[in-house]
Amino acid sequence: MLDVILALLPSVVAGIWFFGIQAALVVLVTTAAAVITEYLMRKGLKREQTITDLSAVVTGLLLALNLPPSIPLWIAIAGAVIAIALIKQLFGGLGQNFINPALGARVILVVAWASRMTTWTQPLTDAVTTATPLGLLKEEGLKAFSYYDLFLGKIPGCIGETSVFAILIGFAYLLLRKVITWHIPVLFTGTVALLTWVAGPEGFFTGDPLYHILSGGLVLGAVFMATDYVTSPMTRKGTIIYAIGCGLLTSLFRLYGSMPEGVSFAIMLMNIATPLIDRYTIPVSFGGEKRVG
Amino acid sequence: MAKSKGRAMQVLANGFIKENPVLRLVLGTCPTLAVTTMAKNGIGMGIAATFVLLGSNIVISLIRKIVPDKVRIPVFITVIAGFTTIVELLMHAFLPDIYKALGIFIPLIVVNCIILARAEMFASKNSVGMSILDALGMGGGFTIALFIIGSLREIIGSGTWMGYPLTRDLIDPAVVMILPPGGFLAFGFIVAAINKFSSLRIRNKEISQGCGLGCPGCSNGNNGGGGQ
Numbered sequence: 001m002l003d004v005i006l007a008l009l010p011s012v013v014a015g016i017w018f019f020g021i022q023a024a025l026v027v028l029v030t031t032a033a034a035v036i037t038e039y040l041m042r043k044g045l046k047r048e049q050t051i052t053d054l055s056a057v058v059t060g061l062l063l064a065l066n067l068p069p070s071i072p073l074w075i076a077i078a079g080a081v082i083a084i085a086l087i088k089q090l091f092g093g094l095g096q097n098f099i100n101p102a103l104g105a106r107v108i109l110v111v112a113w114a115s116r117m118t119t120w121t122q123p124l125t126d127a128v129t130t131a132t133p134l135g136l137l138k139e140e141g142l143k144a145f146s147y148y149d150l151f152l153g154k155i156p157g158c159i160g161e162t163s164v165f166a167i168l169i170g171f172a173y174l175l176l177r178k179v180i181t182w183h184i185p186v187l188f189t190g191t192v193a194l195l196t197w198v199a200g201p202e203g204f205f206t207g208d209p210l211y212h213i214l215s216g217g218l219v220l221g222a223v224f225m226a227t228d229y230v231t232s233p234m235t236r237k238g239t240i241i242y243a244i245g246c247g248l249l250t251s252l253f254r255l256y257g258s259m260p261e262g263v264s265f266a267i268m269l270m271n272i273a274t275p276l277i278d279r280y281t282i283p284v285s286f287g288g289e290k291r292v293g
Numbered sequence: 294m295a296k297s298k299g300r301a302m303q304v305l306a307n308g309f310i311k312e313n314p315v316l317r318l319v320l321g322t323c324p325t326l327a328v329t330t331m332a333k334n335g336i337g338m339g340i341a342a343t344f345v346l347l348g349s350n351i352v353i354s355l356i357r358k359i360v361p362d363k364v365r366i367p368v369f370i371t372v373i374a375g376f377t378t379i380v381e382l383l384m385h386a387f388l389p390d391i392y393k394a395l396g397i398f399i400p401l402i403v404v405n406c407i408i409l410a411r412a413e414m415f416a417s418k419n420s421v422g423m424s425i426l427d428a429l430g431m432g433g434g435f436t437i438a439l440f441i442i443g444s445l446r447e448i449i450g451s452g453t454w455m456g457y458p459l460t461r462d463l464i465d466p467a468v469v470m471i472l473p474p475g476g477f478l479a480f481g482f483i484v485a486a487i488n489k490f491s492s493l494r495i496r497n498k499e500i501s502q503g504c505g506l507g508c509p510g511c512s513n514g515n516n517g518g519g520g521q
Contacts, residue, residue, distance in 0.1 A: 074464065086478075112469035 007170030014163035019069035033080035034060030062102035065160025150214035191247020308430030315438035335443030339436025
């Protein structure tokens, strides 16, 4: 878990660099709320304390990186409580949750406070309300930002999702430490790239896959959310089905859904499908004719 | 006399607590989740269903000895459908607001499993008087459950209660609670709380002659406390 925290730090730093003190406050408050909720829930449920496994810190950080910088702090706290209390501890704690806690909390927040969760500020300025690259692309078919800005993160968006560069540093670290494998992130983004290229706005093969990859929460979701051990399949074959499913759903939501972004909904749906995928991809045990599961 | 009076009270109270159709037997979940976006709608739905239940229990109890066993279900459904139509027309005439808010769920009272369950399990085996008490108890329990769920969802989801504003503009209401996911969330929390408290009470009493709830009442106890 410490490795994941270290891998998230570049994104935190980038978020604070682009969105200022308000972003730092959101990260701090969300993480603290997550840890406190974890402590209180374990105490209230009369189970042994699990703060030291740092999973609550990871959930808090991830959730904060998925919130817009202008979010009121009480919504950030509500999100942390939903993530830890409702999605993680009520289902039995770490390893028992059926969806990624940070992701589930983000989805609930988006549905509960839609306007607050989609109010974006311009980076490196004082709170100018604006639209995200994906929002502009969806509403007006407008590519308002250069690939360079998209890659570095000088675009409006959630605190941690804008800077693809920072996320890739974390990704490289996780790969080096062998915390995750490349399969889910690469196949996930690859599927989105392929589908957004094929189903372009002016007929087949006219899409702009690079723009789709660099904007929105795709890279953050693919590297840090979809790779969660608890909620992704166990086998290699299952992982491939899962990653492609995430990419397919994300593309469908982005291109044909009512919201500009759909990464969190796509990963959540595939999280829910994970037990089913596991059931059909677990190999036959050696020497026996029955499946292990 | 005293004995039958005691039984009557028991039948009446049964629906409220021990066999609350929504919170203990988990029946009629569809209308429960669909209409409880506001406390007022919950009460409206509860009273409409109680009226149908009362009418169908009385009629089915009266005809219970002349209906052949093989065709009892179609007969019960026909009786229930008759009363549902009466309720629908009455509400359309006198309570147009609630009629509009409940919409398709008023005619769907016909297929509400609480009503058919009481016809099958109670009214077809008991006297008219007992069936009336059973209908009042079960209908009351249904109404209270809908009112509780509706209140919780309305307070969190719209910041109002019975239409009166509670939070003003201090915090934004969490719209998710008046959408379908919020219905499941509120329902789950309330059933969990009721299970928690009733399991405490049963443990304190140390009932020796069985639990008295019947198997449907227990089905949730196993799932809810998995982690303990």
